[in-house]
Structure formats: structure tokens, C-alpha cells
Amino acid sequence: MDTLKIRRVAIDTYHENVAYMNRECGIYRAEGFQALSKILISANGNKAVAVLNVVDDKEIVEPGQLGLSEQAFSQLNLEEGGLVTVNHAGPPKSMDAVRRKINGERLDQNDFDDITRDIADSRYSKMEMAAFLVATGQNNLDRDELLFLTRAMLNSGERMNWHEPLVADKHCIGGIPGNRTSMLVVPIVAAHGMLIPKTSSRAITSPAGTADTMEVLANVNLTPDQMLDIVREERGCLGWGGTARLAPVDDMLISVERPLGIDSQGQMVASILSKKLAAGSTHLIIDIPVGPTSKVRHMRQALALRKLFEFVGDRLNLHLEVMITDGRQPVGRGIGPVLEARDVMMVLNNDPNAPADLRQKSLQLAGRIIEFDPDVRGGQGYAIARDILESGRALVKMNDIIKAQGEKEIDLTAGELCYEVLADRDGYVVAIDNFQTAKIARIAGAPMDKKAGVDLLKKLGDKVEKGQPLYRIHAEFSADFKFAKDLARQDSGYLIGDDADQLLIPQIAF
Template sequence: MTDTLKLFPAGIDTYRQPVVYMHEDCHICRAEGFAAQTPVRIDLRNRWVIATLNVVERGGWLDIDKAALSASAWSALAAQTGDVARFSHPEPPASTSSIRAKAYGARLTRPDFAAIVGDTLDNRLSDLDLAAFITACAGDRLNATETVALTQAMQAAGETLDWGGRVILDKHCVGGLPGNRTTPLVVAIVAAAGETIPKTSSRAITSPAGTADTMEVMAPVRLDERDLRRVVEAEGGCVIWGGALNLSPADDHFIRIERPLDFDSTGQLVASVLSKKAAAGASHVLIDMPVGPTAKVRSPEAGAALSARLRHVGEAIGLRLAIHLSDGTAPVGRGIGPALEAADVLAVLRREANAPPDLRARALDLAGQLLDLAPGAVAGSGRARAEALLDGGAAETKFLAICAAQGGFREPDEAPQRIEIRASSEGTVSAIDNRVIARIAKLAGAPRQKTAGVRLGVRLGDRVSKGQPLYEIHAATSGEAEWARTYAERHEDALVVTEESR
């Protein structure tokens, strides 16, 4: 009897959670007392990982003398089919005492947060442990000092890009507003102005598209640090997926737990955003904060509290920070979903007559404020510079050059399935629910299906007649289109049309 088993890939994606599958009659399960959800340490050559055990019953798909690994566990071990690994009980995570203390109201220090972050990255903490930590920090339970300490611990656990003391501009949107795809436009304008803006972006987690998803429609975004530096040195900017760079890696683990809980936590949001900005080497950062009843930030009071915390932490970690409060009452642009948002971005860059005016205006506002933030800038001159660079075609030229440097530009595709949702009455569009519209786009297949999503046909304040198209569902398959249509028909409040009294 040994403590080893042969490995093979389970072919199951568990996102960032390493999982191991063993037969219930496996000699290791019996001898070690392993049961479902037990953390198990797996050693292979000079690598190890702690994985959560899932038990396969008799008559299942797994042989008794083998262990199957999820995609993340397989990758962490650099395993090959037939490798023999050793299995054991891991040491109990030391940070659980800090999590327990926080749950009872204690204030944590940077070493406490560093231990939690370290155990998270080593997969020593179970999902229950992480959920307890997220819950204990929810709401306003992290004060300003703790937020600084958590931000620093998260940044220190990953890589930090060093740009040799250069001025590095960056921007971030706190989210919650479908279609608000200003980043590619801002990067193109700011880089065309001669500034440096290496933008690392995220993929969607619960939204119909993240910046990386939209950019990937037009150019490769999975670049390593060497290629990132090559692109930035050549063109002054980039728009890439940050997941390949190990910048504040604990954040992805926290988000995986935080999203299903749907908790609003000022401290954790600030730590998430600013740890990644600092890790990317930014020196000057603009935060776009949409405020609206169905946005992530729902009131001016919440916006003020979040702005104050962002400024405090930004100053503490050496970032020069500016906040842009924007209108979050309705989606921005016409497209919601990767390819549809990419089409909007290109329409603005190409100065097309039908380009979404609200997306253009927001991009110019943000690019102008970011240019004003740069050292030596003439205060208030940024927006005019941004407008000249966009209208003169320099931003389009720069964007295409960035795409070429990242691996080549391509035009967005279009969805083969389309369904119009029409107004049931005459009146004025008085409200658009960001969350419902985003949900319809996701049910249509976004962001997994790049061409899926929603294209808006009307804006707030528009007059519509009965039977007029309000928006169009785009999908890759008829099944996904019908799935989204069914939900849309049950939620007519996605777009509220108010009939005028006679």
C-alpha cells in the first residue's frame, strides 16, 4: 500500500479552484480518511498543489487506482498523463485564525492580510474559508487602514511591472454599466498624444463583456510581459488581458467567491482595483465611477464614500488619483456584448455618422481628464487635445498600430440569429434597467459567444410608437436566441415606455 496514484486530466474546468477526483474505494481515501470536500496535498516532482477532493462512487467513470485532476490543478502541477503523484494531508492554514478574528469584529494588520492572501494563492483555504473572509469584510467592515493593508498585501503577492520611473497613465471603470467600452478609445487617444498607457484589463465574470473580451474580437490580448513591453515601447500603449501577468493574483480568487454572494464592499473593491493598478506600474490613475439606480454605485452618497476611500488608499500606496463621476442611469453605446461593443468602438474611431454619440462623449471626457492628469499638462486643455486627436484620425491610426503590434487587427463578426423586441405601447423611454439588459445579453450567449448580446435601438428620452423595435437580441444559435427572448418577454421593464396622459 502506497500514498501514490496515477494522474490523468479530468477535462473539467473549475476556474481557479484545483479539484482532484478519486474513487470512493481508493486505498488512499480509506487509509487517510479522505472524504468529499477534504483538502488534499498533491506532490509531483518539484511542484505541489492543494486540491479539493470530489469522490466518485462505485460504477462511475474513475478507476480505483487513478486520480483525475481539474484543469487548474493539472496546470499547477505541469502534469502529464500517467505521472505518479504523492497524496497527503496538508498543514492546517495559519490564516484561519485571522479570518475568525475578523468575523468577530477584530481589526487586521498587513501581516494578517498577507497570511490570508498567501494561503489563498496556495489553495490552503477552502471556499467556505474564503466566503467567511469575504463576508467578514463586507459592507463597511474594512476601515481605511485595513483597506491600505489589504491592497498592499494583494499587490506584494504578485508581480509589479517596473517602468523605470516613467510617467504611466491608467484608467479603470468600477463597472455596472453595460456597453461602457471606453477603454480602447481612451488608450488610442492617450497613446496618440505621446503618453504611455499600458492597459491590462479583465475578462467578464458576471457581465456580458469585459474590456479584454471586446478587445479580443479585434486583436490578440493574451500577451506575456515581454510582449507587453514590446508593444508599449513601440506604440506607447496596449489593451491586453491581465490574467497572464500574475498582477495581484489573489484578486481573481476573491472575485470568484464574491460575485455569487453579491456583496457590496467598499474596502474590497478599492483593494481589488488599486492593487492591480499599482502592480501594473501606474503612476497616475483615473477612475470612472458611473452612478445610477441600477449601476454598481447606486447613489451620490455611495459614490462619495467610495471616492474618499479610493483617494485615501491611492495616496497611501503612491498613486496620483482622479475620480470621474459619470451618469450610470442607462447603458452606453448601442452594443452590449464583445463584438457589438467592438463595432461601437470602431464606429467612434472611424468617425462614422452613426457612431454612438454618448460613447464618443464619454471617451473624450475620460481621455481629456487623463491627459490633464499627466505632469506638465495645461489644466483643462485635455479634452480639446483628445477631440483633435480623434477627429483628425490620429487615434484611429494609433489603435490600428496597437492592434498590429499585439498580433494583427480583425473586423468584428456578426451574429447569425437576431430577434427584435418591440414596444407594446406608444410613449417615451423613461427608464432602462442595466441589470436586466445585461442579463438578456448573457442569456443570448455573451461573452462566451463573441457575437452574442443586445443592440439597443432607442435611448432614454426617445419617443417610440407601438410596435417600434426597442432592441435586438443577437445570438450564435437559435436556442440561445429563444432563451434570451423568453426572458426578455417576461421582463418588459428592461426598457420602460411611459405612455403620455391624454
């Protein structure tokens, strides 16, 4: 059988195996391969399925070579120049279940197990994953199917075992800029003595994820072994979840989900709970912000989502509580990694100018987690959390975690290019658009440029005068700076009204 030499092509195809074959390759002509068809690559018992790209440039791949993207090269686990055979690969058998779901049929546990196994083995192209996401999106999963999907995603990778009866965690469903409560909750809860190994995500469409912000202070690319050592010593960590193979199908689906803008409630529940269970969590707080420009815009929607979380969590033996919080505006002042890290450190240092809303929300979340401790009476958690923060023990614990993970040379100054967005009239801030302020921060360069972002100077209910600054845009590069300024001039994201009591939605008791 004819063989080809492996050539490593330095292209990050982001959770998809891609192979490159020269159009003049004899095997290409003999086997009748076509661009975007799937091929089975074999060598020494190792196999990988990849999507084929056909190239005409011998500088990329010569006729006797098979180029592999970074992902495919890593999966095949061969030395460059090694010999492989190539054959046609048929569609994954589990696509039959996807087609049945598209036709409106209900899937069982075995169907979801087969689908997630094929996705984890890179047998699905991104087009096939998109078909699965669309088929199961919106309201196309009943609650039992959601349980089946969560369990299948959980079983697709490794699970961490901390050998302790109580492993705490928290997760916000997202959509609120500046909401860096995890970086305060973890040191507070760890200082109390509870285990809280926090694996967080990087931003995909937002100006910063917890991992992006923590990376300003410390290394977040922790291996599972490093996490174990750090958490045993410090009782907590703040790492990036991508380096541990925890529910890998979730990461692969997200790589397709985000560009398509698909964010159905069922898939979100399965994504969050599979990741938390894989990380070894036994007790979890879910934060659902509600507001006119947040992911969840109505209280009835939040209550329905809470029921879904509770149903799945209960059947997977996860002690889960949901907190519905105020999502009408960004939390804290900074939007972007450095600005958010600055806010976190101000709260930890008990700076009188620290953002009060970030401090208060973090204490509420930490207090609820501390009440998971069987030695803490209900209602005492908030006071314990506040004492840990005000005494400085949370700051000491955060500094210990930073050192354990690998301290960075910390610089919390924002980008030098600065533009102030001014109020266009006298009055009161009656609405702040979460989506628009986040978009401006991202266009300014966040999270790739750590010092880029938006620094809020006014929040809901604040009195303003015409020409007074509402927020500052910070950037490091002139092109990003120009685009962000232009976007803010089109729509600042702020609405000024005559009366502070005339907010766009009534006050909700959170």
C-alpha cells in the same frame, strides 16, 4: 511510504486545486481520507494542497492513481505518470484570523498578509474563501484594514515596472452595459505619446468585458513579455489581465465572489487598486457611474466611495482621480462584443452616426488622463483628445495596436437571429434598466457568442410611437434567442412616459 501515479484529469476547476482518488485506493482506506477533505501532495520538493473528490469510476481514476484538475496539475509541475505521496493537510493557520474577523475583531497588516499568502498558495478551499469574503464584506472593513488588504493583495503576485515616471490607466467600477470607453481612451492617450498599458477583464456576469470586445479585433491573451514589447513600440495595449500573474489573489477571490453575488465597496476598491498597481500604474482615473440601476445608485454613495479610493491610493503612492459620471442608461448602442466593437470603430472612424454619448464620455476620460502630462495645462486635455480623434491619429494608433497584438479576421455583423422589441405606447423614454438590458443580452448568448447581444435604437428622452422598435435582440442559436425574447416580453427594461422632462431621477450635473 506509498506513492500514487499522477493522472491529469481535464477538468477546469477555476482557481481551485482539486484531486480525485478512487474509493478502492489502498491509501484512501488506510489514511481515512474523506470527500472534500484537504490533502497535501508532494513530489521532488514540489508541494500542493488540494480538495479531495472521491470517485467510483475507474475510467476517471484507477485505484493506484491520483487525478489532478488542470489547476492542480499545473501547480505541481510534474509529468503525467510521475509518483507523488499524499498526506492529510490541516486547515491554513490564517483561518484563525478569518474567524477573529467573523467575531468582529479588527485585523492588522500581518493578518491580511498571512491570509492572502495562503490563498495564493491554494491553501484555501472555495468554502474558506467564501468565509473570508463574508467576514470582510459590506461595511466590515475600516479604511486602514482596506489599505492592509489592498497592500497584501498587491504583494501576492508579480509587479510590472515600465521604468517611466508616468504610466497612465483608467478603470470603470462597472455595472453599465456598452461602456467600452477604454478601447477609445487607450489609442487616444497612446497617440499623444503617454504610456497606457491597459489590462482588462473578461465578463463574468455582464454581457461583455473590455477583453471580450477587444478580442473581436485582436488577440488579447498577451504574456507579460509580449505586453512589454507591444507597449514599448506602441505606447499602449488592450490585453486580458488573466495571462499576467498580477495580484492573483484578486482573481481567486473573484471566482467565489461573483457566484455569491458579493460585491462590497471595500473589496472592490482593494481589487481594482491592487490590480492597477501590480500592472505598474502611477496615474489612474476611476470612473464611477451613478444611476438608479447602476452599481452606485446615489451621489452620497459615490462620494463615500471616492474617499475610499483616494485614501488607499494616496498611501500607496498612486496619483488617483475619480470621475463621477452619468449611469442612468447604457453607453453607446451595442451591448455584446461585436456590437460594442462596432460602436468603437464607428467613433474611431469619425462616423457621423457613431454613438455621441460613447464619443463624448471617452473624450472626457482621455482628456483628464492627458492632463496628467506635465506639459499640458489644466483644461486643455479635452481639446487635445478631440483633435487626436478627429485627425484620425487615434484610428491609426488603434490599428497599430491591433496589428501588434495579432489582428483577427474582423466581422462586425450581429447575429442573424433578430427580434425587435416594440414600444407599448406613445410617449418618451424616461428610464432604461441597465440590469435588465444586460441580462437580456447575456441570455441571448453574449459574451460567449460574440455576435449576440442587444442593439439599442432609443435612448433616454427620445420620443417614441406605439409599435416603434426600442431595440433589437441578436442571437446565433435558437434556444438562446427564444429565452432572450421571452425575457424581453416579460420586462423590456424600458419605461415610456408622457413627458421627456419626467425622468425617474433629476438630471445630475456630471
